Amino acid sequence: MRALITGIEGFVGGYLADELINNNLDVYGTYFDERTLEDELMKKAKLYSMDITNDKQVEKTIQEIQPDYIFHLAAQSSAGISWQKPQQTMTININGTINLLEAIRKLKIQSRVILIGSSEEYGIVKESENPISEEQELRPGNPYSVSKITQEKLAELYTNAYGMDIVMTRSFNHTGPKQQPAFVISDFAKRIVEIEHGSIEPILHVGNLEARRDFLDVRDVVKAYYIIALKGLKGEVYNVGSGKSYSIQELLNYMLDKSSIKIDVQKDLKRMRPSDNPVIQCDNQKLRRLGWSPMININQTIDDVLAYWEKRM
Structure with missing residues (x-):
């Protein structure tokens, strides 16, 4: 085939x-x-x-x-x-x-x-x-x-x-390893790894961290x-979709907790999207009825994205 x-x-x-x-x-x-x-x-x-x-x-x-x-x-x-x-x-x-x-x-x-x-x-x-x-x-x-x-x-x-x-x-x-840093998880991971290697100052500029998204x-x-x-x-x-929603804040916190360096997180108005939906969560029941279910949890995904950027440094 x-x-x-x-x-x-x-x-x-x-x-x-x-x-x-x-x-x-x-x-x-x-x-x-x-x-x-x-x-x-x-x-x-x-x-x-x-x-x-x-x-x-x-x-x-x-x-x-x-x-x-x-x-x-x-x-x-x-x-x-x-x-x-x-x-x-x-x-x-x-x-x-x-x-x-x-x-x-x-x-x-x-x-x-x-x-x-x-x-x-x-x-x-x-x-x-x-x-x-x-x-x-x-x-x-x-x-x-x-x-x-x-x-x-x-x-x-x-x-x-x-x-x-x-x-x-x-x-x-x-999301996952190899994703471009125009996307939030890959973006955070890349910049945190750069901070740990001393490539950029330990400041992370962020947008809306309260929004909840399905990853x-x-x-x-x-x-x-x-x-x-x-x-x-x-x-x-x-x-x-995964059928679960995560706040951008909790995903960032997981990455920050894994870092050995204290990083200052600062809100950047240029990164804010006022029209953002507060919550987006997928109902994937129709797909599940075909016999599919997600296998990789979000923490494992983030670990793999961090490892990808670490390898590229």
């Missing part, structure tokens, strides 16, 4: 490749920027350069690979960047998805497509609406979330109109994607 991962060079792609290989699938991947590829990844999968916004490139790649499964990770996945580059976000996330679905339709390939969405689609959520199920009203609050909702609607259309085999996720925050280890995320590919129902959406 052949599995194609679009955007394999991203944070999740390498982990997903490992999961699929461990389950005896032949893994293929597309990438946009060769500079972001790791040598290790190049040994695992057969790789193709592909611009998801180029319909001819997409069709040629799908025709050559003839995949049984397609995990569509290629995306502009930053809500913040989507405000700065809304046109680019829509082009990549919406037109890119159309290019993929059209290639499958035209080539009459019987691929199962797993479209990766985001919990950002839920937008502003009242505290009383937690944990958030797939039935929760979608209230997009940025261009990125609009693009992901549109991606879902396209999937529904192609499923109903053409009988295509598509399943979708709404993935909550995920899932990336290694559990990719196991969820594999289970959804195998057992998910055509046309259905599955939340992917």
Whole structure:
């Protein structure tokens, strides 16, 4: 069986490749920027350069690979960047998805497509609406979330109109080793390790520490994607999250307690987001009914992220 991962060079792609290989699938991947590829990844999968916004490139790649499964990770996945580059976000996330679905339709390939969405689609959520199920009203609050909702609607259309085999996720925050420091746990871990090595002064500038978020280890995320590919129902959406919420403060405290250096934590107004939801917690019962459950607790994830940054110093 052949599995194609679009955007394999991203944070999740390498982990997903490992999961699929461990389950005896032949893994293929597309990438946009060769500079972001790791040598290790190049040994695992057969790789193709592909611009998801180029319909001819997409069709040629799908025709050559003839995949049984397609995990569509290629995306502009930053809500913040989507405000700065809304046109680019829509082009990549919406037109890119159309290019993929059209290639499958035209080539009459019987691929199962797993479209990766985001919990950002839920937008502003009242505290009383937690944990958030797939039935929760979608209230997009940025261009990125609009693009992901549109991606879902396209999937529904192609499923109903053409009988295509598509399943979708709404993935909550995920983290782990190798994640870029633009994300909170990786950011804190990197800066704490830098402080311990004397690279920067022992001051940690932070944003809103009271917000509670659902974090899932990336290694559990990719196991969820594999289970959804195998057992998910055509046309259905599955939340992917831990089912637990943690305050940013408690996650930071865990990291600070492990440090041998006293670190001064200072609030930085530039890092504050006044519109932050106070609580976001995933209802993952629908996914659990497929036989999945998270295996890695948050403390182990943080330990592994700290170890990753320590190794890179």
